[in-house]
Amino acid sequence: MRYSRSFIPTLREDPAEARKNPSHRLLLRGGYVRQIGAGIYEFLPLGLRVLKKVEGIVRAEMDRAGALEVMMPALVPADLFKETGRWDLFGSTLFRLKDQKRNDYHLGPTHEEVITDMVRATVRSYRQLPINLYQIQWKYRDEARPRAGLLRCREFLMKDAYSFDVDEAGALASYRTMREAYIRIFKRVGLDFRIVAADSGAMGGSTSAEFQILAETGEDAIVVCTQCDYAANVEAATAKPVEAAAVTVEASTQRPKEVATPGKKTIEEVAEFLGVDATKTVKAGAFLYGKAPGDAGQLVLVFVRGDRRINEVALARETGAQWLRPAEDEELTARGVVAGYIGPQGLPAGVEKVLVDRELTSAVDTIVGANKAGFHVKHMSMPLAVNALGERASWADLRAVGKGDLCPSCGGGLEEYKGIEGGHIFVLGTHYTAKMGAKFLDDKSQEKHIVMGCYGIGVSRLVAAAIEQRYDESGIRWPMAIAPYHVIITALQNDGAVMETAVKLYEELTALGVEVLLDDRDERPGVKFKDADLLGVPLRLTVGKKTLDQGKVELKARTEKDVSLVDVSAAVELVASRVKAELA
RNA sequence: CGGGGAGUAGCACAGCCUGGUAGUGCACCAGCUUUGGGAGCUGGAUGUCGCGGGUUCAAAUCCCGCCUCCCCGACCA
Known part of the structure; x- marks a missing residue:
């Protein structure tokens, strides 16, 4: 493509509304996309080329894995x-709308129901299974707060595959096949990623994993073991409990004693006031939750070590809550609970459920709230307190795991990273097929529900994620596999031998299947260099009078500092082989 | 959904407090010069000042209502 004939409206300055997010900023500045509303984007030619490259890799690997592409509404x-x-x-x-007959519709945010409907209408026998159907389509979610450019949109390109098997073992095999396909996809795209254990959430599944793309700007926090292959989203992460020996036990025989802590409500305030470390205190959380939308909220008190954070996803899992939110002070008062001074002992009868983090099994001399305004209790033993609460209390893993915790599987150190969720794979079981009556006859003439799995990849999100992972102050640094062009030829002079050479290189490379952007614009060299860096094309061939007099052109990689002078006669072969090598 | 900020030329912004012919830089067009990291000079074109209403002789500016976008949080199968 000749730059002079293309449509690449680069911006010299950062758009005001995209300064916070690197990929958003660079996609806009590089003329890849335009924003037309909150979380709604237009893909310009360059952006579409990248999107199609990602899509192509995903499609190729899904096909290779035996999945069949379909299109759904x-x-x-x-x-x-x-x-x-x-x-x-x-x-x-959910984006909801009505047709002119006032019937309800929605714009698909995901298509489990639609695909299950397709399958239940057509599959009758185990002989038709297993089957894996996938789609690469625009999907819609009315995000409460779209943000970060292509990373969280209301309209986004998604690949979703859905597997249908005769039993759990089959579903698990399908799941593993997809897992392998995903590894191939993320590697081919050129991403640094981790496969992490995930919370299955409301999808109702059992087995699931997320493909997290490591990036500073990621919304998700993940923990990764430095010694084994344990990795998990912090929402789903657990850690090896701290050994009892690590906690002082000598004072455990002391009797609990109330101390005045006037006005000290937060852990920081209490710990400082009493001159102890936050680890020697217990933090209380109070939440209301319900098991169905619109339920009257039920109160649950949660205790974790003072320096810990409560993992609300784990709490929802533990309580079976469909919704969950921190309780307001007034709601606590109404139940006889004193906000800021909550402790495990002497709780009013209004408190029916208490969950204590397992780490506190070793907290035999700790500081807790006194359930009385302005007072805390020293020398409290959490195990004794839990026993005293009887059936109202139970132990659970509720703390947010992070750096410094120990791996639950090998005891090694855990590191914390930020990640962007690029893919998520689930075994769904019969959650949808049972509700929708998707059944088949097995080889014993028994009617059974199909066992399902689903596997998503945020295709448009990967475009942005790739940038989040690879950019510098000058612009994007695309991996070869998804770059809009493999090489940009920067012609420093717009005429004579320079342009002739540039065109010749362009034509020869193109003939070899290399994708070339020829910067033949009537612009000064500085402008061309700046744009080349901004666009992030992996390789740059610079043709200029200076070096051409010696029969040379310059070759530079976007990710490297060095420029190498190469013979014009050797340039095509050199570039072509390098492109081929990086695509392999 | 709660809190904060912002809508003026393609982009970035000033002007608003204190009402009086809408500005600056970049980009764009023409000419001359320049030509290896976002050139210089000269001239030019470009605006429903987010929308609607009100006050006023007069509104980008003051008042009321609405819309949109951004950021933080909540949310995120």
């Missing part, structure tokens, strides 16, 4: 979601 009649209850469960995130 984005506009979906509400009946299907009503069958599984997701019409209500999805809540405000």
Whole structure:
């Protein structure tokens, strides 16, 4: 492509509304995309080339794994979601609309119901299974807060595959096949990623894993063991409990004693006031939760070590809550609980449920709230307190795990990283097929529900994630596999031998299947260099009078500092082989 | 959904407090010069000042209502 004939409206300055996020900023500045609304984007030619490259890799690997591509409607009649209850469960995130007959529809945020409907209408026998169907389509979610450019959109390109098997073992095999395909995809795209254990959330599945792309700007926190292959989203992470020996036990015989802590409510305040470390205190959290939308909230008190944070996802899992939120002070007062001074002993009868983090099994001499304004209790033993609460209390893993914790599987150190969720794979079981009556006859003439799995990749999100992982102050640094062009030829003079040589290189490389952007614009060299860096094309061939007089052109990689002078006659072969090598 | 900020030319912004012919830089067009890391000079074109209403002789500016976008948080199958 000749730059002079292309449509690449680069911006010299940062758009005001995209300064916070590198990929957003660079995609806009590089003329890849344009924002047209919150979380809604146009893909310009360059952006579309990148998107199609990612899509192509995903498609190739899905096909290789035996999945079959289908196309489903984005506009979906509400009946299907009503069958599984997701019409209500999805809540405000679902884009809903009515047709002229006032019937309900939604824009597909994901297509489990639609694909299950397709399968239940056509599959009758175990002989038709297993099958894996996938789609690469625009999906819609009315995000409460779209942000970070392509990373969290309301309209986004998604690959979703859905597997259907005769039993759990089959589903697990399908899951493993997808897992392998995903590894190939993320590697081919050129991403640094980790496969982490994930919370299955409301998908109702059992086995699941996330493919997290490591990036400073990631929204997710993950922990990775430095010694084994344990890795988990912090929402799902557990850690080896701290050994009892690590806690002082000599004072455990002391009797609990109330101390005045007037006005000291937070752990920081209490710890400082009493002159102890936060680890020697216990933090209380109070939450209201319900098991169905619109339930009257039920109160649960949570205790973790003072320096810990409560993992609300783990709490939701433990309580079976469908929704969960911190309780307001007034709601606590109404139940006889004193906000800021909550402790495990002497709790009012209004408190029916208490969960204590397992780490506190060793907390035999700790500081807790006194359930009385202005007082805390020293020398409290959490195990004794839990016993005293009887059936109201139980132990659970509720603390947010982080750096410094020990690996639950090998005891090694855990590191914490930020990640962008690029893919998520689930075994769903019969969650959807049972609700929707997707059945088949097995080889014993028994009617059974199909066992399902689903596997998503955020295709448009990967475009942004790749940038988040690879950029510098000058612009993007695309991996070869998804770069809009493999090489940019920068012609420093716009005429004579320089342009002739540039065109010749362009034509020869193109003939070899190398994708070339020829900067033949009537611009000064500085402008061309700046744009080349901003666009992030992996290789740059610079043709200029100075070096051409000696029969040379310059070759530079976007990720390297050095420039190498190469013979014009050797340039094509050199570039072509390098491109081929990086794509392999 | 709670809190904060912002809407003026393609982009970045000033002007608003204190009402009086809408500005600056970059980009764009023309000419001359320049030509290896976002050139210089001269001239030019470009605006429903987010939308609607109100006050006023007069509104980008003051008042009321609305919309949109961004950031933090909540949320995120």
